[in-house]
Amino acid sequence: MSRALFGRVATAVAALVAAAVVVLPGSASVPSAAESTTVQTAAQRQPETALSSAAAPQKYVALGSSYAAGPGGLDSIGNRCLRTMDNYPHQVAQAMNMSLVDATCSGATTENILDRPQRFVKQPQIDAVTPGTALVTITTGGNDIGYVQRLIAMGCKNSVADPVKNIAERVCGHGRPISPEPGFERYAAVEQKMIETVFAVRMRAPAARIVLVDYPPVVVAGGPICPKLALTPEEIESTIRVYDALAQVTAEAAQISGAELVTTGPLGAEHTVCSPDPWLRGFELPVPYHPNASGKAGVARLIVDALRR
Template identity: 45%
Template structure:
């Protein structure tokens, strides 16, 4: 169990940073003060260094600057005792493909007045297919991140936290998920490949794994208690939200999963 006061470094992309979850601490990073790292740190009385950043790829964790921010691994040092990692989705353009597909389908609705062919051309501009090498690359990058953390912080506990499920058993094509019944399975296929990459990386590296993807199957978009948002073109000033991202309930749920994992495993 991680002792109170221990240094905890949170790495990852928007599914860890929490854009749209108030309060917003860093606008450029889309980093919330109630994201799962902050909630974990609060529950366990840890000294949090949160360098999560919306839009981050695994390269932004390993080597590449993002805007003015240095590679996220720079935050890990010998005093670090806990690290959580949620990244890899942007390597696959997982949410990006979902967003573009939803936008293209929304734009294609008026095009049906002009003809089905025009609408289909608009929808066809988004690809949801990824080859096996893409998922393998994510897994390898996650393994490299774990390896680099161990070099910098040999005593650290490292936890891979995968992505909340967006499309689940109760998700249907409708206004808040404007994909058709042929496109939705492609998003599920992408999500499954991403989850497998995390599982593979944990097995290869020996890092801990928290499967938020499994725990959230019944809390996907369209469920009675969703942990993620749907699609909206409405500006946030007019009641809109960040599409296809964890909401407050989702962040709290992931934090509970991480805390429970840390409390029940050595």
């Protein structure tokens, strides 16, 4: 997103915030076991902080889409949201000695977090947040603008390359249309929804630390490329533009709403798909262009480091 376009997004969102109708807290019931995962960690030997002490574990709620849910791991919880036991919420909860309610769900948009449940769950994710919640992490926005969907569609189009042909047969079906790059309106809308999400969390849990966590990059300008990336040079440039714009609106949403921000981009740039130690899969099974075990652990470390500062 250009500086001029990003400035228009920030101006538009700031105006919307002034008149925003924040989602009011209803019955703050925690989703059922079929919809979320609750994990209470054992006490850990670590420096005492506001979020880690010898007292009973505090409540941590994780909200977000597949980059938080962590599909494709070996420790699948066995739910339709494709959450895994090694996703970053579980690792953060373990490190911080917190009781986790994992409401993340693959495919979720900001609307699914705020007010419109996905078809196979009963409640929006926000309902997991209750007054006693001490920490909330949020990773969202990618599905609103079709970020990974575009990547997979481009990988499918380029699937004639031998290294990815078998993968394409399993994930592409009869082909996927490639959507155009998102425009100003879509970026402004997703930024506004992120801000509303933070406000809704704060209404339900006024004392909670609220942390927006952005997406690690698949590819960066001047970075390594390889067959498993499965993108043309033009598609690489487009992917970088969309990624950069999403990271920018996430940062702006954090600034406007007062949430904390954990940005994965600087360190993630050293762990792109074609790097020696990638944090994400390329056009590969089981879930293309999503965090692998190394990526989940890397993002968790960034969050824990931020919480302990």
